[in-house]
Amino acid sequence: MMKAYSLFKKDWQSELRTRYAINALAMFILVTISVILFSIGQEKISEYLTGGLLWVVIFFSAMSGLSRAFVSEEERGTTMTLQFIASPSTVFNGKLIFNLVLVFLMNIAITLLFIILFESFAIKDWSLFLFAFLLGNIGIAVSSTIIAAIISKASAKGTLYPVLSFPILLPLILTLLELTKFAIDGETISDSLVELAVLFSYDIIMLTASYLLFDFIWKD
Amino acid sequence: MNNYSLKLDKVTKIFGRRLIFNEIDFEFYPGKIYGLAGQNGSGKSTLSKIISGIISPTKGKVNHMLDNKIIPSEKLHDIIGFVSPYLVLYDEFTAEENLVHFAKIRGAVYNETQADKLFGDFNLFDRKNDLLKTYSSGMKQRMKYLFALLHNPYLLLLDEPTSNLDKAGKDKVYEIIRDESKSKCIIIASNESSDLELCGEIIQIENYK
Incomplete structure (x- = not known):
């Protein structure tokens, strides 16, 4: 695990110097939220719709930035260096930690902006929302990491990422939308155990499938 | 001298329908410099990547042995020093x-x-x-030697070892190869006659079609 952490540190230091993903993500978040604000104008939108818009912004932001973990290595030609010096599990774990940090930072920023800018973003049960948010972010990070690994080997990287991500992330986003609706309605964690179990199962399945698949994707 | 050895057992590589090489059988030992020679596209770099564990052979086995025990694939990077045009270092970091x-x-x-x-x-x-x-391309090539030698490997795998190097750079590399060959197994994949002159034994990849 220390090797994976070292790989994460290398990626993080590289990201701070190149701003490969952070700039793209920050610009995407600002532009998307601004477009939503301009298009709403003075209209009052429902709480459910605001909750839905939050996850739409999160989904498309993930599309714009999270593929970079592997694509940047492929574009710089450093993939083979990593294949040589680290085992596939070290690479996957390192990239997963990087995407987890990025997803959490990105989604906390988006949620804070929604709280500040949208009056109708009124969560009544924060514990349920935060629990769903935690499991949802893990799911997004795991799925994005394995999809990024797959598309980094393809020639049409830009278009393939959203195309592959949509069917894989759809069950996760639909469950998160449902749980956000429950949190807005004031339902508690114990009222939403089925949806939370679906979310938890999704994370476990994606994590297991990713570990099983990654060796085949990473090694030619 | 260590008890490291490398055994290629009927190693074959096919890309799609194209046979790159067929059933290479060879054994490598420390204290000697081996050459992999052949025209462009003959499979020198492919064989280097297979030996380093980056890609797998279509058929056959590559066994890295230490004290007559096979070294597991996840430990290979600890015992191999690899210089290759395909191994790129990170431009955004300093050399150190x-x-x-x-x-x-x-x-x-x-x-x-x-x-x-x-x-x-x-x-x-x-x-x-x-x-x-x-860094210039020659300096980056010299950096690759630091990358390959720092962990004191048993096997030094050098694919195009003198590309981008000037006369002084080449002489330095040859001096280090000769020096390292006293205790390590060295494999050079190259077309350059001056590189291959260092080798005690040369495998012509074209002979394995």
Whole structure:
């Protein structure tokens, strides 16, 4: 695990110097939220719709930035260096930690902006929302990491990422939308155990499938 | 001298329908320099990548042995030093940062004394804190030797070892190859006659079609 952490540190230091993903993500978040604000104008939108818009912004932001973990290595030609010096599990774990940090930072920023800018973003049960948010972010990070690994080997990287991500992330986003609706309605964690179990199962399945698949994707 | 050896057992590689090489059988031992020769596209780099564990052979086995025990594939990077045009270092880091990151990702301790000695040997000591993007192609090639030698490997795998190097750079590399060959197994994949002159035994890849 220390090797994976070292790989994460290398990626993080590289990201701070190149701003490969952070700039793209920050610009995407600002532009998307601004477009939503301009298009709403003075209209009052429902709480459910605001909750839905939050996850739409999160989904498309993930599309714009999270593929970079592997694509940047492929574009710089450093993939083979990593294949040589680290085992596939070290690479996957390192990239997963990087995407987890990025997803959490990105989604906390988006949620804070929604709280500040949208009056109708009124969560009544924060514990349920935060629990769903935690499991949802893990799911997004795991799925994005394995999809990024797959598309980094393809020639049409830009278009393939959203195309592959949509069917894989759809069950996760639909469950998160449902749980956000429950949190807005004031339902508690114990009222939403089925949806939370679906979310938890999704994370476990994606994590297991990713570990099983990654060796085949990473090694030619 | 260590008890390392490398055995290629009927190693075959096919890309799609194209046979690159067929049933290469060979054994490599420390204390000797081996050459992989052949025209462009004959499969020298492919065989180097197979030996390094980066890609798998279509058929056959590559066994790295230490004290008659097979070294598991996840440990290969600890025992191989690889110089190749396909191994690219990180431009956004300094030369030393690259080596520190690689050592830590390998799970090894960064040996600063050994690194400084190698920086000195390859005339890069004064530039070790400069970003790699400011390096010339020849300096980057010399950096690859530091990357390959820092962890003191048993096998030194050199694919196009003198590309981008000037006369002085080549002479330095030849001196280090001769020196390292006293204790290590060295494999050179090259077309350059001056590189192959160092080798005690040469495998002609075209003979395995």
